[in-house]
Amino acid sequence: MQLRCFDSKCAATLDLHGGALACPRCGELLELALNSTPLNPAALKELWSERRRSRDPRDISGVWRYREVLPEYAAEEIVTLGEGNTPLVRGHRSAQWAGVGDLQFKHLGWNPTGCFKDLGMTVGMTEARHAGAKVVACASTGNTAASMAAYAARAGVVGRVYLPAGQVSLNKLAQALDFGAEVVEVVGSFDDALNTLLESTGEGIYFLNSINPFRIEGQKTTMYELLDQLAWQSPDYLVVPGGNLGNSAAFGKAFDEMLRLGLIGRAPKMIVVQAAGANPFAQLWESGAAELTAVAEPETVATAIRIGNPRSWKKSLRGVQQTGGQVLDVTDEEIAEAKAIIGRDGIGCEPASAATLAGIRKLRRAGKIAEGASSVAILTGHVLKDTNFIIRTHQRQEAHA
Numbered sequence: 001m002q003l004r005c006f007d008s009k010c011a012a013t014l015d016l017h018g019g020a021l022a023c024p025r026c027g028e029l030l031e032l033a034l035n036s037t038p039l040n041p042a043a044l045k046e047l048w049s050e051r052r053r054s055r056d057p058r059d060i061s062g063v064w065r066y067r068e069v070l071p072e073y074a075a076e077e078i079v080t081l082g083e084g085n086t087p088l089v090r091g092h093r094s095a096q097w098a099g100v101g102d103l104q105f106k107h108l109g110w111n112p113t114g115c116f117k118d119l120g121m122t123v124g125m126t127e128a129r130h131a132g133a134k135v136v137a138c139a140s141t142g143n144t145a146a147s148m149a150a151y152a153a154r155a156g157v158v159g160r161v162y163l164p165a166g167q168v169s170l171n172k173l174a175q176a177l178d179f180g181a182e183v184v185e186v187v188g189s190f191d192d193a194l195n196t197l198l199e200s201t202g203e204g205i206y207f208l209n210s211i212n213p214f215r216i217e218g219q220k221t222t223m224y225e226l227l228d229q230l231a232w233q234s235p236d237y238l239v240v241p242g243g244n245l246g247n248s249a250a251f252g253k254a255f256d257e258m259l260r261l262g263l264i265g266r267a268p269k270m271i272v273v274q275a276a277g278a279n280p281f282a283q284l285w286e287s288g289a290a291e292l293t294a295v296a297e298p299e300t301v302a303t304a305i306r307i308g309n310p311r312s313w314k315k316s317l318r319g320v321q322q323t324g325g326q327v328l329d330v331t332d333e334e335i336a337e338a339k340a341i342i343g344r345d346g347i348g349c350e351p352a353s354a355a356t357l358a359g360i361r362k363l364r365r366a367g368k369i370a371e372g373a374s375s376v377a378i379l380t381g382h383v384l385k386d387t388n389f390i391i392r393t394h395q396r397q398e399a400h401a
């Protein structure tokens with residue numbers, strides 16, 4: 001694999017393990033380029049299927065099982081908690097509520113720290129240790145902090161997290177503390193926390209933020225696992241919550257690769273759903289503007305996607321455009337209602353995840369999704385990630401009863 005500038009006009013290439021997060025020539029984000037694999041598509045599918053019977057920790061991981069499409073490391077270098085392997089769960093009440101016939105949830109909240117972040121962190125942390133990092137750092141709305149703290153503990157390096165003070169769910173903060181991270185609280189928003197992080201420098205610090213291209217590689221394996229579960233037949237739609245847009249960026253990259261490798265004949269249309277109070281990407285999509293305008297003071301109950309200036313928007317946009325998808329936003333009320341329905345399916349999720357179901361209903365009502373279409377919605381976080389939200393919602397309902 002090769003580390004290169006995301007801007008195809010620049011196309012600068014860099015040292016794979018140099019730790020760069022931006023192109024030194026033009027400042028654009030970087031990505032790992034997969035040019036080929038040693039096996040043909042049928043042989044890859046067979047190999048990945050066979051590995052489900054193996055006891056090798058790399059094969060047990062739902063990320064490293066697909067290591068032919070990841071950067072290469074020695075077996076003993078890999079930092080894993082057995083991430084991935086999340087099931088597809090059919091949402092019967094949810095489908096009825098949204099007015100669609102065929103809806104499944106891919107619940108990434110059923111990962112080791114209760115969030116999809118683990119899928120990227122296993123690769124990011126492996127690379128950090130490979131590069132000789134002593135301290136790893138990230139800014140976070142909470143989930144990344146919890147995940148990075150856990151994987152740093154596994155790797156035996158110091159984890160340092162920058163959080164917006166008073167804006168992080170206590171459940172997520174508790175996780176970071178339990179895993180032994182150093183917590184730095186920053187007055188302001190997530191975007192302020194990220195800026196503070198980027199200004200901090202020091203010997204041996206490795207940045208594990210959402211723009212880290214190795215994290216994107218881990219997250220992209222979600223789509224390999226999903227298509228593997230679906231016998232390599234794409235659903236009509238893949239629906240993803242949109243905050244910093246790292247996930248949709250990763251998924252778009254996965255579809256591009258899988259098509260080029262001949263693993264699938266058609267990709268699902270990727271739909272990104274933002275919260276109305278933190279919707280710079282939806283605004284960009286609506287207006288057709290060439291550049292993203294940040295939302296200065298993002299506000300939504302879905303704290304995991306309360307991000308005003310998503311760094312990965314160009315990568316995400318490429319995926320949405322290449323798959324013929326779209327971007328939209330939904331209100332906090334719609335998110336809360338959808339979340340309660342997902343709970344009534346016995347599944348549960350954190351508020352940001354429920355934006356997917358709210359988005360499907362909105363598109364269905366607008367006639368933009370056919371009733372018979374098949375959809376897979378990505379749930380990103382576990383129901384226990386924000387228990388305060390649930391208690392408050394139910395107390396309000398009781399007060400009104």
Ligand SMILES: [Zn+2]
Nearest residue numbers: 005010023026
């Ligand atoms: Zn460049």
